[in-house]
Amino acid sequence: MDFKDSPEQAEFRAEVQAWLKANAKPKTKDTVRGSQENRYKEAKAWYKKVFDAGYACIAWPKEYGGAGLSQIHKVIWSQEVEKYDEPDGYFVIGQGNCGPAMMHFATEQQKTELLPRMASAEDVWCQLFSEPSAGSDVAGLRTKAQLQGDKWIINGQKIWTSGAQHSDYGVILCRTDPDVSKYRGMTMFFIDMKQPGVDVQPITQMDGGSHFNEVFFNNAEIPDSQRLGDVGGGWGAALLVLMNERLAISGIQPDGFPELLKLVQSLDIDGEPARNNPLVRERLAHWYCQHAGLKASTNRMLTAVAKGGIPGAEAALGKLVGAVMNQDIANYVLQLLGDTGAISDESLAEQHAHFQNTVMFAPGIRLAGGTDEVMRNIIAEQVLGLPQEPRADKGIAFKDIPSGNQG
Numbered sequence: 001m002d003f004k005d006s007p008e009q010a011e012f013r014a015e016v017q018a019w020l021k022a023n024a025k026p027k028t029k030d031t032v033r034g035s036q037e038n039r040y041k042e043a044k045a046w047y048k049k050v051f052d053a054g055y056a057c058i059a060w061p062k063e064y065g066g067a068g069l070s071q072i073h074k075v076i077w078s079q080e081v082e083k084y085d086e087p088d089g090y091f092v093i094g095q096g097n098c099g100p101a102m103m104h105f106a107t108e109q110q111k112t113e114l115l116p117r118m119a120s121a122e123d124v125w126c127q128l129f130s131e132p133s134a135g136s137d138v139a140g141l142r143t144k145a146q147l148q149g150d151k152w153i154i155n156g157q158k159i160w161t162s163g164a165q166h167s168d169y170g171v172i173l174c175r176t177d178p179d180v181s182k183y184r185g186m187t188m189f190f191i192d193m194k195q196p197g198v199d200v201q202p203i204t205q206m207d208g209g210s211h212f213n214e215v216f217f218n219n220a221e222i223p224d225s226q227r228l229g230d231v232g233g234g235w236g237a238a239l240l241v242l243m244n245e246r247l248a249i250s251g252i253q254p255d256g257f258p259e260l261l262k263l264v265q266s267l268d269i270d271g272e273p274a275r276n277n278p279l280v281r282e283r284l285a286h287w288y289c290q291h292a293g294l295k296a297s298t299n300r301m302l303t304a305v306a307k308g309g310i311p312g313a314e315a316a317l318g319k320l321v322g323a324v325m326n327q328d329i330a331n332y333v334l335q336l337l338g339d340t341g342a343i344s345d346e347s348l349a350e351q352h353a354h355f356q357n358t359v360m361f362a363p364g365i366r367l368a369g370g371t372d373e374v375m376r377n378i379i380a381e382q383v384l385g386l387p388q389e390p391r392a393d394k395g396i397a398f399k400d401i402p403s404g405n406q407g
């Protein structure tokens with residue numbers, strides 16, 4: 001398989017490179033990220049700039065705010081923008097997950113009104129799937145939507161909702177029929193996050209930030225016109241969102257190798273360049289092989305998608321290997337740095353405390369978008385053809401599934 005640019009792709013790459021050179025911030029030694037609020041503001045400003053230049057949501061149709069190009073063009077953009085210090089993946093949940101759901105299920109009027117605002121980050125979107133007792137098994141969710149006239153009344157709780165505190169809208173999966181099996185009784189909607197009855201409570205993480213939130217719904221209302229898909233068709237709609245999530249994160253999920261390589265080129269150990277140390281070289285070789293393998297399997301998946309295929313189980317492989325590698329590299333670097341590894345001040349620490357921050361956030365990346373074990377199940381069942389896990393709740397009405405939480 002050849003992953004070289006076609007002449008048309010090479011031309012697009014050159015155009016992107018020229019635009020980024022003129023408009024994006026280079027990576028420098030002095031960049032300090034600042035507070036979460038600053039990063040959010042910077043991200044909004046960056047997305048607007050990208051939108052105005054016509055590079056937002058590259059694979060979306062032009063009439064919805066995109067560039068009308070292919071997934072490969074999107075990858076070329078990601079490969080080039082990652083060389084700069086810009087927050088390009090910041091609103092990936094909205095654009096990568098919620099956008100395709102809206103594109104598939106919303107009315108034409110909703111699409112032309114809302115999608116360009118999502119593409120320019122004028123509106124921020126979040127994904128409201130996980131609940132306290134429904135994460136890996138999201139089909140076990142209990143947030144209720146009950147029809148009253150032409151609107152749905154929402155009651156329940158979501159958790160781990162990334163970016164909900166900044167969001168204008170969310171795509172939400174609710175239980176609409178407890179009398180049928182769990183997969184058949186769910187419906188998907190989009191919801192106005194600023195309305196009465198929606199209470200967002202940020203969760204403070206060990207690094208001091210609040211990436212995600214608890215979201216409580218107390219008689220919040222959703223007009224039936226904001227239903228995405230059929231009543232009871234929520235599982236199929238959710239699978240579409242999750243499939244697009246795999247695609248959206250596959251190009252941007254960090255594995256830590258480029259940062260490690262950069263570090264060892266400037267670091268000394270006991271007065272000798274780290275890059276000459278045989279133990280460091282052995283680790284570098286090991287992670288280089290994984291990094292190259294990940295790149296190749298991501299490219300293979302994206303090539304298949306560009307030809308009309310769907311993201312397959314390669315995405316699970318990439319997620320599993322990349323997330324573990326990212327965490328292992330950060331832990332290793334903190335050991336290499338010795339005492340200075342304990343400095344987490346971004347203005348003083350190596351690479352602006354990239355590795356220190358990664359040590360604290362990497363465990364979350366191993367859970368988000370499917371845990372290691374869930375990825376292994378996907379690989380076992382879909383790649384290796386092993387028997388399916390026993391599913392004790394198959395064919396039973398949701399309300400009859402034994403549970404300690406009957407709320």
Ligand SMILES: Cc1cc2nc3c(=O)[nH]c(=O)nc-3n(C[C@H](O)[C@H](O)[C@H](O)COP(=O)(O)OP(=O)(O)OC[C@H]3O[C@@H](n4cnc5c(N)ncnc54)[C@H](O)[C@@H]3O)c2cc1C
Nearest residue numbers: 127128129130135136137160161162364367368369371373
């Ligand atoms: C940083 C971050 C951002 C997130 N953002 C969002 C978001 O924006 N929107 C959203 O809806 N959710 C979000 N999530 C939630 C995420 O999808 C869930 O954390 C994830 O699906 C796991 O669910 P859980 O946390 O409930 O763990 P559980 O599902 O309760 O899992 C607990 C443990 O059991 C294991 N386990 C579970 N089932 C199996 C099985 N069948 N076989 C083997 N082992 C199993 C898991 O691997 C894990 O180790 C986010 C999570 C994180 C960490």
